[in-house]
Amino acid sequence: MDDSGGPGAVREVEVAVIGAGQAGLSAAFQLRRAGYVPDRDTVLLDQAPHPGGAWQFRWPTLTYAKVHGMHALPGMELTGADPARPSAEVIGGYFARYEERFGLRPHRPVEVSAVRPGPGGRLLVETSEGTYAARGLINATGTWNRPFLPRLPGxxxxxxxxxxxxxxxxxxxxxxxxxxxxxxxxxxxxxxxxxxxxxxxxxxxxxxxxxFRDGPFGEAEGRAAVASVERRVREGLPPRSVVSVTGLPMTxxxxxxxxxxxxxxxxxxxxxxxxxxxxxxxxxxxxxxxxxATGFRPAIGHLAPLRLREAGGGIRMAGTRAVRDPRVHLVGYGPSASTIGANRAGRAAVHDLTRLLGGPPHPAGGRGADARGPRTEDGARLEREHANAGSSVHRKAWSIPESGTRTSHTGR
Missing domain, CATH: 3.50.50.60 (FAD/NAD(P)-binding domain)
Structure with a gap:
């Protein structure tokens, strides 16, 4: 397979991540932390023109104070945000700083048209900038580009x-x-x-x-809500939004x-x-x-050539893994369609994929013998920074979007 990067070349990578919203950035961070090198071992593809995932498209009068919870990305808190500023600016700026700090190198704007089975056990990711042949795929495309408009008489x-x-x-x-x-x-x-x-x-x-829901929404309530949504995706049914089982927070x-x-x-x-x-x-x-205001549907049409859907219309999942193809993980889908859920899903997807692939390549070109820890100096640094930063929550501890997740190639 031609890996020269010339016109028409198919570039080989270990893992392709589609979408650079909360779920995609979390997955990209965890990949780098595990020792995968961005733009060598992995590629991060984002359809959106700017950092921020679906948040960059939110209306100007949706200020940060009105956001019903924003969980920090792993390894870097969102601090000092002006509650009067538009959420698109606050979160877009936060995502941009995050990408820069951890060297995640998203490619944007890049349209992903299809993911197909390829030779040598790889997945062919066809994009507007060429084709990538990946050993594993993390799909974090959310819902934003698939608004649901019901058909109504008249x-x-x-x-x-x-x-x-x-x-x-x-x-x-x-x-x-x-x-x-x-x-x-x-x-x-x-x-x-x-x-x-x-x-x-x-x-x-x-x-x-x-x-309507009064009072705080804690970890126990969050787990119960996620479990309810998770049952559907385990059965291969289309996911419902997490908010459908949590209710509306009464402000x-x-x-x-x-x-x-x-x-x-x-x-x-x-x-x-x-x-x-x-x-x-x-x-x-x-x-x-x-x-x-009728919600959204998962933006997963580009995965159609992989035939992942079940008779019930959804993709049957075991955790973040598509049951029909263990190389494919969906984050920000179903039960992980919240900012805290997306963080957890990114970590779980990278753990599973790393085990499946046998670990990231060694800097010298070999393959790791196990999947337990970082393989590079960068990975070790991220490990230390993540441990120092912890996984604390910035002010609002649980984010439940209305639709159950974020955007075609923009993530959540």
Whole structure:
């Protein structure tokens, strides 16, 4: 196989990581810590134009103070963040510093079109910058580039604006308008609370009554939530979002909104009309905008040639490993679709892959005899830094995204 790097060359690497959000960066850090050298033994591919994963695409009025928990990346705390700054800037800057500090060398923007079985037991990762032949794959592509828009009767006749929450531009775009917000997750509530003060009227509809959660969400609750989601992926079913089993954290702003009637929830309407929506009992409201805060789906279409899906529609998992192909690990998928879950999944994926591959190559070119520790001076340094930094949590200990994870080739 040509490893010269010339036009049309197929470059061999030990492990390819797709996505440079929380999950991808965690995996890349753990690979380097184990002794794999970035851009020699591994390649980190990111579709996004800048550091930050899906956070870089969040709306400007989502300040860091409104983020429901952000777990630090392994080995480096997020400190001194201004809560009034947009979360896209705070977390994007943090990810950029992290990439630089640990020399992770992401390639961006790079589109991954497909991953296929290749010769010699390798996986061919086809990208916009060429093809990589990898012995192992860590997929951390999240969900951001697969917003879910449900098909509803009458959508085609509505004369107003219809958009998904992923394209939410901020509240000013809805000033003086009548807005129907569809969906029961965190983004639905956050955007509804921003829109309500400037809109002419708002209506909130959900398929199921939302469950609000008071009090802290600790490790025990987190483990129970993850276990519930994990059962589905072990059975080969499509993952549900972690927030679907945790409920919505009740904040002071949400309490005020509930008292003011903003969070008065209505059941799902029956159909959409030219100028609004109608319920089964004949009641109706007029609307200028339908805002779909209906979540996302895992962005894993590029893995289709590997035939990993089960009859139930999902990828059956054993931990982070795809049962149908032990060379493939998914992080930020299903139960690891949270910032703390992504960190743990990155560590687990690297541990399993290192055992499967027999350890990273020695600096001199040989292969390690075991998979227990760092193989290089860089790896030893990262080991020390990680031990010194610990795995403490910056201020907000548990992050549960609305959709269950982050982005096609951008990670979570």
């Amino acid at each position: 959508q085609e006749v509505f004369r107003g604006q219809q958009l998904h929450s992923a394209r939410y531009p901020g509240p000013e775009a809805f000033r003086g308008k009548r807005v129907v917000v569809i969906g029961g997750g965190t983004s639905a509530v956050q955007q509804l609370l921003e829109i309500a003060p400037v809109a002419a009227a708002t209506v909130w509809v959900t398929r199921r009554p939302p469950v 002071e702003a949400m309490r005020r909104a509930r008292e003011d009637g903003v969070l008065r929830r209505l059941p799902m309407f029956e159909r959409i009309t030219e100028d609004g929506v109608v319920w089964a009992d004949g009641s109706a409201v007029t609307a200028d905008t339908l805002l779909y």
